[in-house]
Amino acid sequence: MAGKRSATSSFADSSSSGCTSYVGIPVLLRNDSSPVREAASRASEALNGAVSDPSWQTRPSWYLVAADDRMIPPPAQRAMAERAGATVAEAPGSHSIYVSRPDAVVDLIKQATTG
Template sequence: MSKVQNVILVHGFWADGSCYSEIIPTLLAEGYEVIAVQNPLTSLEDDIAVTKRALDHIEGKCILVGHSWGGFVITTVGHDERVAGLVYIAALAPDAGESMIDLMSKYGSPSPHFQEQNGFVWISKEGVDEVLANDLSEERKALIHVTQTTPSVSLTEVKASSPAWRDKPSWYILATNDRAVPPDLQRDMSQRMSAKTVTVQSSHFPMISHPQEVLEVIREATASSQ
C-alpha cells in the first residue's frame, strides 16, 4: 500500500505558515508535496476557503495537519473525499455545535496578555513568552510576536458543524506544557475522538520544539490512511 503523498499544514492564532518551518524541509526531502496555508483568521469560512484552495491545487489524497485553531478548520474541511486523515497538534477538535469558548471556558480564564482592538486580538510579547512559546529561543519568540496574524474575535464564538474526525482516521499530538490550549482539554478531546495520541513535553508549538516527534506522527498518518 503506497503512502499519501500530500500534506496540507494549517496554522492557528497569532501564527502563520512559517510556524511549520522546522518540519517542512524534511517533508520535502522525503518526497511529500507540502502546502502551508496562510489563514486570514477573519472568519471560519475564510479559513476553510483557503484550505480548500490548497486541496484544489494538489492531486490525489492528502493528510490535513491542524495546529491550535487550525484544528477547528480541518475538523470541517476533513469531510472532503480527498482528505485521507487528520493530524491535530495541540489543537481544537470541536464536536457539532461547539465553539472555542465552549471548549476553553471549562478549563480556565482567558490570559491577560490578549489585547482586543478593532475586533481583532493581539498577543503581547509577555503573552508569547508565557502562553505560547515558553520553551522556544528568544529569537523565535520575537519572530512569532512580530509576525503574528491577529484573529477576529468572532472566531472564538463560531460554532462547529459535524466533525470529520468521526469518519476519518485521526492522530493527536498532546503538548503537556501548553499554556494556550490546556493539556486537560487536549486529553479530553483526543479521547473523545478516539485519536491515536502521542504526548510530548512541549509548549504550544510542538512542531517547533519537538519536530522529530511531529514528523513521526505525520509519517504514520500518510502510511496508514491511504
C-alpha cells in the same frame, strides 16, 4: 478614537495632525475589492456555516499532546483527542510543539500516513 483601540480596530492611520486613528475591519472591507475582501467573506461563511457531517466523526485522526503546554492544559488536550477518537501521541514541548519538537510532529505524521 485617536490613541485607543477597540475590538474592531486593527489598522493604524496617522493623520497630518500626528494623531493616530484606527480603521476597523468592517470599514477596511467595505472599501476594499481585493482578494482581502474575498478571503474575509469566505472566512465569515466558514465560521457561520453549519457542519452536517463532521469529518472527525468518520475519519481517522491523530493528536500530538504537548506535555509542557501552558495555554491548553495537557488533560484538556487528551480530552479533546479522546472525544475525536484520535490516536494520541505525547511529547514534551510547548504550545508551539511544531516549532519546539518538529521531530515528534514528523513521527506522528509518518504514523498517520503508514497506518
